[in-house]
Amino acid sequence: MQNLDKEKLIKSEYDYFHIGSKNKNIFGGEISVVPKFEYLASGCVLHNIKLNNNDTNLLTWLNDIESEFKKIKAPLCRFYLHPETKIDTKVFNEKGYEEVIEVGLIRNIENSLNDLKTIQGHLKLINDNNGWNIKKNLYKISGKGPDGHNMENGAFSDFEKIKCDASYMQSFLYWKDEEPIGAVSLAIKDGFARLKNLLVHPKYRGKGIGEEIVISLMHEAKKYKATTFGVYAVKNMNAHKLYRNCGMKDILEQTEWSKGLTC
Structure with a gap:
C-alpha cells in the first residue's frame, strides 16, 4: 500500500x-510551461527526469537545458529528477545550482481524524472573481509564495487559477471571524488527495492557523471519498513540522535544483 x-x-x-501547461518531452523528462507565466518559478519547470550516469554527460545535459530555458526566456532554470533516479549530482553544485530537498508526506484519512485539534474557522471554495481577488491580495501581502519563491505582486494567484480552470485542483480561502486569513488548494485523483500551496496571512502566523487549514482540508477531502492525504514540504522547515503535527508521515524525498539565468 505504501508503494x-x-x-x-x-x-x-x-x-x-503538466495540467494547464504546454508540455514537451525533452532531456529525459518533461518541460512544462504556462504561457505568460514563464517568469514564475512554477511557470517553467523540467520535471519527471529519468537519467543514469552511464548514458548521459551531465555537464552537456545541463548546458543544453540552460539553453532551452533561455530560449523560453525563463529567468530561473528549475528542474526535478524523478525520485527514483539515482545519479551523481556533484556537477550540479559545481555549476552553481541550489539544492532544496523536499519531503513527501502522507496520512490515511479514511478513518477518524479525532486525534487532531478542533477547527475554529472554515474553508470556502473560491468560485468567483471576488474570491480570486481576495486570494491575490493575500499573496501580495505575503510577498513570498508557499515554496519561498517571489509572488510577483500576486501573479501566482493568477497562475493557480489556470490550474483550477484546467480541473487539476480547487482553491479555498480560510475564514475566521468573517476575515480571510489563509488559502490552500486541493487536488483529488483516484482516492488520493493532494494539498497545494498552503498560505497564512502574515499577521496570523505562529498561531496554529496553518494546522487548522490543513485539518480543514483533510475533512474536505473526506467529503470527496479520498482515503489518503499527501503533500510535499521543504525538509526540516516550518511547514514540514506543521504537517507532522497533523499526523502525516515522511514517505519519500525529491530534490529541487535551481539556478538564476542571464537571458
Missing part, C-alpha cells in the same frame, strides 16, 4: 506541472 501511495504522490506532482 502505491508513493506512486500517487509522485503522479500528483507530475499532474500539477
Whole structure:
C-alpha cells in the first residue's frame, strides 16, 4: 500500500506541472510551461527526469537545458529528477545550482481524524472573481509564495487559477471571524488527495492557523471519498513540522535544483 501511495504522490506532482501547461518531452523528462507565466518559478519547470550516469554527460545535459530555458526566456532554470533516479549530482553544485530537498508526506484519512485539534474557522471554495481577488491580495501581502519563491505582486494567484480552470485542483480561502486569513488548494485523483500551496496571512502566523487549514482540508477531502492525504514540504522547515503535527508521515524525498539565468 505504501508503494502505491508513493506512486500517487509522485503522479500528483507530475499532474500539477503538466495540467494547464504546454508540455514537451525533452532531456529525459518533461518541460512544462504556462504561457505568460514563464517568469514564475512554477511557470517553467523540467520535471519527471529519468537519467543514469552511464548514458548521459551531465555537464552537456545541463548546458543544453540552460539553453532551452533561455530560449523560453525563463529567468530561473528549475528542474526535478524523478525520485527514483539515482545519479551523481556533484556537477550540479559545481555549476552553481541550489539544492532544496523536499519531503513527501502522507496520512490515511479514511478513518477518524479525532486525534487532531478542533477547527475554529472554515474553508470556502473560491468560485468567483471576488474570491480570486481576495486570494491575490493575500499573496501580495505575503510577498513570498508557499515554496519561498517571489509572488510577483500576486501573479501566482493568477497562475493557480489556470490550474483550477484546467480541473487539476480547487482553491479555498480560510475564514475566521468573517476575515480571510489563509488559502490552500486541493487536488483529488483516484482516492488520493493532494494539498497545494498552503498560505497564512502574515499577521496570523505562529498561531496554529496553518494546522487548522490543513485539518480543514483533510475533512474536505473526506467529503470527496479520498482515503489518503499527501503533500510535499521543504525538509526540516516550518511547514514540514506543521504537517507532522497533523499526523502525516515522511514517505519519500525529491530534490529541487535551481539556478538564476542571464537571458
